[in-house]
Amino acid sequence: MRKEIRGYNEVREAARDWEAYSSDLQGDRDVRDYRQLPLEADPPRHTKFRMALNHVFSPGALRPLSPDFEALAVRLIRELKPRGSFEVLEDLVIPYVIGCLTIIYKRPQDFAEWRSWGPDVWNAAAYRRGEDVHAAEVAHRNRDFSIKSPRDGQVLQEYLDQVFDEAEGRIAKGLEERDIWDFVAGLEIDEQRVNRKEMQGIANVLLAGGRDTVIKLLAGFVWHLIEKPSDADFILESEENFRPAIQEMARYLSPLPRMERVPREHAVGEDSERDTDKYVLLGFVSANHDPERFEHPEKIDFERERNAHIAFGFGPHSCLGQNITEIETIAFLKAVLPELSGWKFEAKPNLEWVDEPLADGSTTRYLDKFKEIRIALS
Numbered sequence: 001m002r003k004e005i006r007g008y009n010e011v012r013e014a015a016r017d018w019e020a021y022s023s024d025l026q027g028d029r030d031v032r033d034y035r036q037l038p039l040e041a042d043p044p045r046h047t048k049f050r051m052a053l054n055h056v057f058s059p060g061a062l063r064p065l066s067p068d069f070e071a072l073a074v075r076l077i078r079e080l081k082p083r084g085s086f087e088v089l090e091d092l093v094i095p096y097v098i099g100c101l102t103i104i105y106k107r108p109q110d111f112a113e114w115r116s117w118g119p120d121v122w123n124a125a126a127y128r129r130g131e132d133v134h135a136a137e138v139a140h141r142n143r144d145f146s147i148k149s150p151r152d153g154q155v156l157q158e159y160l161d162q163v164f165d166e167a168e169g170r171i172a173k174g175l176e177e178r179d180i181w182d183f184v185a186g187l188e189i190d191e192q193r194v195n196r197k198e199m200q201g202i203a204n205v206l207l208a209g210g211r212d213t214v215i216k217l218l219a220g221f222v223w224h225l226i227e228k229p230s231d232a233d234f235i236l237e238s239e240e241n242f243r244p245a246i247q248e249m250a251r252y253l254s255p256l257p258r259m260e261r262v263p264r265e266h267a268v269g270e271d272s273e274r275d276t277d278k279y280v281l282l283g284f285v286s287a288n289h290d291p292e293r294f295e296h297p298e299k300i301d302f303e304r305e306r307n308a309h310i311a312f313g314f315g316p317h318s319c320l321g322q323n324i325t326e327i328e329t330i331a332f333l334k335a336v337l338p339e340l341s342g343w344k345f346e347a348k349p350n351l352e353w354v355d356e357p358l359a360d361g362s363t364t365r366y367l368d369k370f371k372e373i374r375i376a377l378s
C-alpha cells in the first residue's frame with residue numbers, strides 16, 4: 001500500500017517542497033507512455049512548459065469567451081425544456097463543459113468526438129460501450145484487481161495522432177495558427193520545437209485536466225442549490241458572491257482528490273524501472289476536510305471565512321485552469337440560477353460516498369461521484 005500524506009499543513013508543505021516530493025514521474029502508466037506536461041516535470045523544465053502555456057489560461061484570453069459560455073448554457077437549458085425532465089450530467093453538464101473546451105481551444109468540429117468520450121478520456125472506449133466504470137475504479141483504488149480495468153488509451157491516442165499530423169502539416173506549409181493544436185505543435189522550449197511526445201503530454205492536460213473536475217463541480221452546484229435554495233439566493237444577492245461559492249464547492253468536493261509524487265531518492269532512472277510502490281500521494285481531500293483547519297469541514301458554507309483550501313493544489317504545480325474553472329462556472333450559474341425554482345429532483349440523486357481517511361486516523365464521508373441526478377421540470 002502506498003503512503004498518502006494527509007492533513008492540511010502536511011499536504012501543503014509537501015506540495016510546495018518539489019525538491020523532496022518530485023513530480024518527475026509518469027502517471028497513468030496503464031494507458032500512456034509519455035508524461036503529462038507541465039504536470040509531470042520539476043523546475044526548471046516544468047517552469048518552461050508552464051510559462052509556454054500561460055497565454056492559453058490567462059484571464060485576458062478567457063474573459064471575452066464568457067458570453068459564449070453563457071449562451072451555450074442558455075441554449076442547452078432551453079433545449080431541455082420541452083422534454084419535461086432531464087439528467088444533469090449527461091444532458092447538461094457534460095455537453096456544457098465539452099462545449100466550453102471546444103470554444104477555448106477553437107475546435108468546434110471536435111464536439112461530437114469529445115462528447116463521445118464521456119467525462120474521462122481514459123474510459124472513453126468503455127463509455128462508448130455504455131459500461132459503468134465506477135465499480136472498477138473504486139476496486140482498483142483499493143488495490144483490488146479482480147475486476148478488469150476498463151481504462152484504455154487508444155481512443156485518445158488515435159485522436160492525438162490525427163490532430164498533430166494535421167497541425168505539423170499546416171506548420172510545414174507555413175499556414176497561420178488556427179487552433180490549439182497548431183499552437184501546441186508550434187511551441188518552442190529552449191529554442192527547440194517540442195517533439196511529438198511533448199505535444200501529446202501537453203494535449204493530455206488540456207483535454208483531461210478540465211473535464212471530470214469541472215463536471216463534478218457543476219453537477220455539485222446543481223445538486224446543492226436544489227437541496228438548499230437559500231444558497232442560490234445568496235449567490236443571486238451579489239456578483240461578488242460567485243467567487244466564495246465556487247471556492248467553497250471546490251473545497252467541499254475536492255474534485256481532484258489526490259496526486260502522485262515521487263520522493264526525490266526514488267526519482268532516478270527510467271519510469272519503467274522504478275519501484276512505484278515507493279511513490280506517495282498528496283491527499284487533497286484530507287487537507288480540505290481537515291477539522292484542525294476548517295470548522296465543520298463536512299458542511300457546505302458559502303460564507304466560510306479564510307477559506308484557504310488547496311483543491312486547486314499548492315506550490316509550483318497549482319492548477320493552471322483556475323481561471324477557466326471560474327469563468328465557466330460563473331457563466332453556467334448565470335444561466336442556471338433563474339431556472340432553479342422550476343427544477344425538482346425526479347428521484348433521489350444517485351451519489352457515491354466513500355469513507356475518506358483523515359490525518360488523525362478518523363474518516364470523513366466524502367462525496368466521491370455524482371452518478372445520476374434526474375430533474376423534473378415544472
Ligand code: HEM
Nearest residue numbers: 038039205209210213256259311312313317319320321324
Ligand atoms: C474544479 C476544477 C479543477 C480542479 C479541482 C483542479 C485541480 C488541480 C490540482 C489539485 C492541480 C495540482 C496537481 C499537482 O499538484 O500535481 C491541478 C493542476 C493543473 N490543472 Fe487543474 N483543476 C481543475 C480545473 C482545471 C482546468 C479547467 C484545466 C484546464 C483546462 C486545468 C489544468 C491544469 C493544469 C495544466 C495543471 C498542471 C499545472 C502544473 O503542473 O504546473 N485544471 N489542477
